[in-house]
Amino acid sequence: MNFQTERLGPHMAAAVSGIDLNRLPDAPTQAALTRVLHDNLVLCIRGQALAPVPFRDAMAQFGVPVLRKQLAQTPECAEVNIISSEDRDVLGDGKRLVNGANWHTDDSFMREPCSLTMLYGVVVPSVGGDTQFTNMYAAYADLSSEMKARIDGMQVIHKYSSSRKLSRISTRPAAEMAAMPEATHPLVRTHPETGRKSLYLNPNRMEQVVGLDRAESDRLLDMLIAHATQPRYEYRHSWRQGDIVIWDNRCTMHKANADYPDGERRLMHRVIVAGTAPY
Ligand code: OGA
Ligand code: MN
Numbered sequence: 001m002n003f004q005t006e007r008l009g010p011h012m013a014a015a016v017s018g019i020d021l022n023r024l025p026d027a028p029t030q031a032a033l034t035r036v037l038h039d040n041l042v043l044c045i046r047g048q049a050l051a052p053v054p055f056r057d058a059m060a061q062f063g064v065p066v067l068r069k070q071l072a073q074t075p076e077c078a079e080v081n082i083i084s085s086e087d088r089d090v091l092g093d094g095k096r097l098v099n100g101a102n103w104h105t106d107d108s109f110m111r112e113p114c115s116l117t118m119l120y121g122v123v124v125p126s127v128g129g130d131t132q133f134t135n136m137y138a139a140y141a142d143l144s145s146e147m148k149a150r151i152d153g154m155q156v157i158h159k160y161s162s163s164r165k166l167s168r169i170s171t172r173p174a175a176e177m178a179a180m181p182e183a184t185h186p187l188v189r190t191h192p193e194t195g196r197k198s199l200y201l202n203p204n205r206m207e208q209v210v211g212l213d214r215a216e217s218d219r220l221l222d223m224l225i226a227h228a229t230q231p232r233y234e235y236r237h238s239w240r241q242g243d244i245v246i247w248d249n250r251c252t253m254h255k256a257n258a259d260y261p262d263g264e265r266r267l268m269h270r271v272i273v274a275g276t277a278p279y
Pocket of ligand 2: 099100104105106254
């Protein structure tokens with residue numbers, strides 16, 4: 001293919017360069033990019049300079065972009081959201097808000113969570129602001145056969161504002177909170193395209209394992225979270241301006257870091273694409 005691929009982490013993540021997404025890739029190139037993503041779970045496309053509409057159009061080659069009205073939208077393109085160091089809890093205490101500061105997978109409180117998230121580094125800090133990823137195929141594969149037998153087939157209730165949540169989340173209007181969906185998802189899911197099994201955890205949104213009492217559910221979830229977030233399953237992305245990082249929410253978790261110096265900006269454009277109900 002007419003791009004170069006570089007392995008980023010020892011067990012996940014690859015970067016491609018030599019592509020300008022202002023021109024949409026031809027079908028074989030697009031298929032090759034999707035393959036790199038499926039094989040590596042996290043795909044970084046280097047060196048982009050994209051306005052919101054061409055960014056959305058390029059991401060639409062990977063799936064169907066979904067509107068996300070809860071996050072700020074670019075004026076040019078409603079499907080492109082803004083994640084910024086200037087985000088504040090405007091309806092609440094007005095304080096700084098860091099989206100995704102704890103390990104999570106995107107939108108698991110929905111019945112059909114997004115499959116992929118694309119983040120485009122428009123302005124990146126000179127130091128810090130990394131995004132961490134963890135490989136949920138590997139975390140599942142390393143469980144004992146006894147543990148696999150125990151958890152295969154278990155279902156978990158996910159809620160937007162779960163009682164186990166770790167993060168401060170933005171204050172939403174009461175009517176919007178009341179209308180917020182919740183969903184029940186398998187604890188072990190099968191990726192619809194690769195056929196591989198992964199742990200499906202979302203520490204911020206999981207409420208309880210169906211059929212277990214609260215204490216037993218908490219013990220199991222805490223143990224699996226501690227297992228899956230060990231450094232050996234991790235890839236940590238240090239951003240370059242112009243990177244687009246695409247991750248697969250079906251087989252990874254991720255986490256933002258707001259550790260860059262005060263006064264430095266971090267501005268990301270974000271697109272998510274539709275997924276199907278996990279099974
Ligand atoms: C997200 C997210 C992480 C980051 O956009 O879903 O979690 O590093 N972002 O900004
Ligand atoms: Mn996220």
